[in-house]
Amino acid sequence: MSIYEKIDSYIDKHLDQSLNELKRYAAQPSISAQNLGLKECAQIVKEMLEKRGFVAEVMATDGAPVVLAERKGKVDKTILIYNHYDVQPPEPLELWDSPPFEPQIRDGKMYGRGVSDDKGHLTSRLHAIDAILAEEGELPCNIKFIVEGEEETSSVHLHDFIAQNLEKLKADACIWEFGGVDHRGRPQQYLGLRGICYVELSVTSLSADVHSGVGGSIFPNAAWRLVWALGTLKGSDERIRIPGFYDDCVQPTERDREFMDKLPDLADEYKNRYGVKQFIKGIQGGIELKIEEVFAPTCTICGLTSGYQGPGSKTVQPAYASAKVDFRLVPNQKPQEILKKLRAHLDAEGFSDVEIKFLGGEPAARTDPDHPFVKLVVETAEEVYDAKMDIVPMVGGSGPNYPFVYDLGLPVVTMGIGYPDTKAHAPNENFRIDLYAQHAKHMARVIKEFAK
Numbered sequence: 001m002s003i004y005e006k007i008d009s010y011i012d013k014h015l016d017q018s019l020n021e022l023k024r025y026a027a028q029p030s031i032s033a034q035n036l037g038l039k040e041c042a043q044i045v046k047e048m049l050e051k052r053g054f055v056a057e058v059m060a061t062d063g064a065p066v067v068l069a070e071r072k073g074k075v076d077k078t079i080l081i082y083n084h085y086d087v088q089p090p091e092p093l094e095l096w097d098s099p100p101f102e103p104q105i106r107d108g109k110m111y112g113r114g115v116s117d118d119k120g121h122l123t124s125r126l127h128a129i130d131a132i133l134a135e136e137g138e139l140p141c142n143i144k145f146i147v148e149g150e151e152e153t154s155s156v157h158l159h160d161f162i163a164q165n166l167e168k169l170k171a172d173a174c175i176w177e178f179g180g181v182d183h184r185g186r187p188q189q190y191l192g193l194r195g196i197c198y199v200e201l202s203v204t205s206l207s208a209d210v211h212s213g214v215g216g217s218i219f220p221n222a223a224w225r226l227v228w229a230l231g232t233l234k235g236s237d238e239r240i241r242i243p244g245f246y247d248d249c250v251q252p253t254e255r256d257r258e259f260m261d262k263l264p265d266l267a268d269e270y271k272n273r274y275g276v277k278q279f280i281k282g283i284q285g286g287i288e289l290k291i292e293e294v295f296a297p298t299c300t301i302c303g304l305t306s307g308y309q310g311p312g313s314k315t316v317q318p319a320y321a322s323a324k325v326d327f328r329l330v331p332n333q334k335p336q337e338i339l340k341k342l343r344a345h346l347d348a349e350g351f352s353d354v355e356i357k358f359l360g361g362e363p364a365a366r367t368d369p370d371h372p373f374v375k376l377v378v379e380t381a382e383e384v385y386d387a388k389m390d391i392v393p394m395v396g397g398s399g400p401n402y403p404f405v406y407d408l409g410l411p412v413v414t415m416g417i418g419y420p421d422t423k424a425h426a427p428n429e430n431f432r433i434d435l436y437a438q439h440a441k442h443m444a445r446v447i448k449e450f451a452k
């Protein structure tokens, strides 16, 4: 039996053990948006790592603690693995088929809040480490973990934390928190993440709500003020109207287009999955859709609230209105610059009464598709997944990869248990157990081949 046959058989044989460990981990609510259960969850992470012989510590930040861990290996080369232990709020609860914090296995999938994003990724990786340790007694190279608790709230303190702990985090390569297969079951290598700038815009126009028969014709209305202000941010042509917003945008290269061109056209898939009747900006599909989806910056109203929203009518003039807005950024836009431009724009448009609260952000960052570590991860995937890994130069989502790429100088690769129906952030979040095992097998190969 080859070493990989032995490792694979260990992973399959002890799968239940790993899934049970994940069930306990995912049963601990750890909702960063509500500051719920974070310390308790960090402690669980520390204990899971210590169980594998890692030297682990829970380190304080101005927000949720970060767990750092390290175990030395045979060769003095280091892989840094990034994960997060926080999860999204589980609401709306009535749409779950089983309670979000009581993970359940049904039809070859595990359901529960955080089982895919991102707790299952961590335990699947630990399972790979268990398999290597069981077969070889030691790690082939050094492995470090950084597991934070604020990823779902934009990792507000992570950049500073990394900047303050460069020595502890020193490594040669980094494995990102997520990854997975596409709708055809082909593993995907996501090499870039868009940045983000998340704000809450609010207007307070009165000291309290007023009868609309009294105030309607003479008092300013917070909801209208906010709607008008929001209306200045983007035109119906989808062009963002903040002056200078597009100044720093870097266009995709010919190489990016080549990679994007090889990816499947998801136009129909999107239409079926999300009930989209037509894409915006007149996009039909093909390369145009692929490029716009990830290489264009956005301005999205994520939530909007003001006044009375219960049943029937209530004639009232709201004193307060607020909206959550996110801007997805492309290289080389910077969140702080966007904030400045947004403030200047609102002032210039006569909306100095609109308050901006910055809720977090980070710039975009990318890894070179030609980096040897990328090649290693892509090549080792083929044996496990029986399919070639696709190179995706950029994806639409965001994450704190910027300090890993720029402060730590690491190539950042993605691999994981994700698949298109994983329902991360939504009710009935789940992962497929077969993909969980495959990720562990891929992980074991990456660790071993990297050490060579």
Ligand SMILES: [Zn+2]
Binding pocket: 088, 117, 152, 424, 425
């Ligand atoms: Zn998430």
